[in-house]
Amino acid sequence: MKGDADMKAARQAWRRLEPVHGMIYFVPEGRKRYAALGLNGRSGYFASRGAALGRASAELVIATFYNFHPDLVRKALPAAWDLATPEQVLAARYEAADEALRRAGIHELPELDTVLALARRAAEAACEHPQGRPLFAAHAALAWPDDPLLQLWHAQTLLREFRGDGHISTLVTEGIGPLDALVLHAASGEVPVDFLKLSRAWPEPEWAAAGERLRERGLLDGHTLSAEGKTLRQHIEARTDALALPAYSALGEEGCERLAELARPFGRAIVDAGLLTPA
Numbered sequence: 001m002k003g004d005a006d007m008k009a010a011r012q013a014w015r016r017l018e019p020v021h022g023m024i025y026f027v028p029e030g031r032k033r034y035a036a037l038g039l040n041g042r043s044g045y046f047a048s049r050g051a052a053l054g055r056a057s058a059e060l061v062i063a064t065f066y067n068f069h070p071d072l073v074r075k076a077l078p079a080a081w082d083l084a085t086p087e088q089v090l091a092a093r094y095e096a097a098d099e100a101l102r103r104a105g106i107h108e109l110p111e112l113d114t115v116l117a118l119a120r121r122a123a124e125a126a127c128e129h130p131q132g133r134p135l136f137a138a139h140a141a142l143a144w145p146d147d148p149l150l151q152l153w154h155a156q157t158l159l160r161e162f163r164g165d166g167h168i169s170t171l172v173t174e175g176i177g178p179l180d181a182l183v184l185h186a187a188s189g190e191v192p193v194d195f196l197k198l199s200r201a202w203p204e205p206e207w208a209a210a211g212e213r214l215r216e217r218g219l220l221d222g223h224t225l226s227a228e229g230k231t232l233r234q235h236i237e238a239r240t241d242a243l244a245l246p247a248y249s250a251l252g253e254e255g256c257e258r259l260a261e262l263a264r265p266f267g268r269a270i271v272d273a274g275l276l277t278p279a
Contacts, residue, residue, distance in 0.1 A: 007241040009256035010248035014159060016263035017119060020106065021156040023275035024048075024093065027100040033092035038083035046073055047080040051089040052138035055081045064135040066168050067178040072201040094145065097153045104273035107149045111262045116148055118251060118259040119155040125250035126162040133165035159247055166243030170236050179210040184233060187214075187225045195278070 024030055025045065034044030049065070050056040058077040062070050080089075101107065109115075130137035139161050145151050171181050179202050186193035197207060214220045219229035248256050270276060 006249075006253050006256075007238070007245065009253045009260070010245055010251075011241050012260040013118075013122075013248060013251070013256040013263065014163060014244065016260045016267055017115070017156050018160060019267040019270035019276060020101065020153060020263075021160050023100055023104075023270050024097050024153075026278055027096065027275050029096040029100045029103075030093065033096045034089070037088055037092060039080055039089070042072060043076040043080045043083075046076040047084070047086075047089045048093045050077070051086040051093070052142055053135070054086050054138075056086075064165075064168075066171070067182050067200055069201040069203075069206075090142070094150055094153075098147065098150055100275055101149055101153060104269045104275055106152075106266060106269055109265055109269065111265070112148060112152065115259065115262050115266065116152045116155065118255060118262070119152060119159065121250050121255075122247045122259075123155040123158040123162075126158055126247035129162075129246045132169060133162060136161040136165045159244075162247055163240065163244040167236070167240040170239045170243065174232065174236060176232075176236070177210075179206060180214060183207065183210045183214055184219065184225065184229060187220055187223060187229065188233060189224070 030048065031040075031044060034040070034048060039047055046061055046065075046068075050061045053060060053064070056077060058070070058074040061077055062068065062073050065073070084092075106112070126136070127140045130140055136158065139154075139158055142154070145154055171177075176184065182196050182200055182202065185191055186196050197204075202210075211220060211223070214229070215222075218226055219232060220226055221229075225233065251259060
């Protein structure tokens, strides 16, 4: 897989199945289980996603998660590890994923076995390329669950972090810092700016300064992307797609198209069950 058509097929396969993983950041099952460990609010998020790294420091999570305000992370870590071990947090995360996916009826979908086989093949191919992908590599070192439903969730988790690490390397290469990336994302209109400001916690003066910096670079026209900004974002997304190909090459273009088609009901079930609705 090398051409534009291959990258498009791989991206479609990832996007269609991504809700199976992404819902874990929104569902009440996660918040409930993290709270039972004493982890409330953002502590649950940073600890649960970072637990694969072990007793991760705030600085390690700041580096690997990339676009959260550092002070937000430091309020959660390393204090979270005084309340729960990484092993406990990981167990809670898998329990939450299992309960939420079952609430959506994912375990009853007829193509579960086929979707799992395709996603796992791609994830295992990604595991052959951990270099330069620290957050992915930490998750890749975790044991595969026994249950097929959780195997699917784990496979898509690996594919998400594999792609995410590649995306961060592209941002760094292009000189797009953490806040710059958020401002450009907001300027694209794909995500409400208020959601990004609230969830990433960058102060308004810093957000405004980043906007001015990007306007000086010619990447913003007011609060929207300039022509140059649109070109850069397209380049970043294309490069991210290319860096994700080592995983999806194992499926070939036909396999990616099949995964994308079979995964459609999975994403729809997640959305219909309200699993992607932010609290």
